[in-house]
Amino acid sequence: MSENKLLARLQAGVPLLSDGAMGTMLQDAGLTDGGAPEVWNVKRPDVVKAIYQGYIDAGSQIISTNTFGGTSARLKLHNEQDRVYELNKAGVALAKEVAEPAGVLVAASVGPSGELIDPLGPLTLEEATEIFAEQAAALADGGADFILIETMSDMREVEAAVKGSQKACDLPIVVTMTFDTNYHTMMGVSPAQAVKTLSQWGVFLIGANCGNGPAEIEAIMTEMVQNRPEGVYLMAQSNAGMPQYNKGVISYDGTPDVMADYAVTMRRLGVNVIGGCCGTTPDHLRSMASALSAAMDDPILGVGESAGPEIETDESRAARRDARRAARRQVG
Helix, strand or coil: CCCCHHHHHHHCCCCEECCCCCHHHHHHCCCCCCCCHHHHHHHCHHHHHHHHHHHHHHCCCEEECCCCCCCHHHHHHHCCHHHHHHHHHHHHHHHHHHHHHHCCEEEEEECCCCCCECCCCCECHHHHHHHHHHHHHHHHHHCCCEEEEEEECCHHHHHHHHHHHHHHCCCCEEEEECCCECCECCCCCCHHHHHHHHHHCCCCEEEEEECCCHHHHHHHHHHHHHCCCCCCEEEEEECCCCEEEECCEEEECCCHHHHHHHHHHHHHHCCCEEEECCCCCHHHHHHHHHHHHHCCCCCCCCCCCCCCCCCCCHHHHHHHHHHHHHHHHHHC
16 A cells, blocks of 8 residues: 555645646647647656646645646547556656655646546446546556546546546545536536545545636635535635636736635635645745745634535525426426
């Protein structure tokens, strides 16, 4: 069994700062929309390594690898499906080169496959599990400290990714989902459902990433804190505000100060790993690191009376859905 360095640091009780966006940084470095980011692990390793180093220099204690779209299903879109092992292992190895000397942990990023799993699509759970297992094996061989399954919406796909990772290696597994549809995932999963179900699968660090910015993720993490099973730690990686499209360029309206306030808010709630997602740069991380350092002696308050927007329960959503169907049948 691999040493669980992540759990050891979480048990120390001090919030950990993770990193920011990989895609944003690669695009700034010249990656076009039509290219597979993972190819740069071998084509432009200097650029990828510089991005990793930039986050470490900004204060990140965890960096995520450039392997988000590293499944064969995603790489197939670029006709690179035969390079799963090469590209994933290279992405982790580059991260280890700069992370190990700094004492920083390497999270092996695993994103959605882009395929729908039955009953919603043609891919079986077993086939999806093998797709993720292939990627996880390469990530483990590269030397990752843990597997980070992120930006998920469908619990069936999360199940496949978790099972595939467990089949391929003995690395710790972390899962974050994106709750960008009325505080639920696109597939209707609530934060409470996610944290309860994932903990039953042996996932000890659970959270949310991407989404619609710090205000939204505060409500999501509040619900996770309220429903956190014993022994479970929480992770938040918000986008740097909302994307703005101007003259062909996408930027985000979340300033470093905005993200610094968000980081302190997450700490106050009791979130254990705090970072950013789309639009978050080393400049944001520096402000977040500074703010967390300044707040290091402040108490962890958890959820108070003013807990932000109330998220509709799964039972309430189901009742509303059934009522709408009944109403349509009566009209018909």
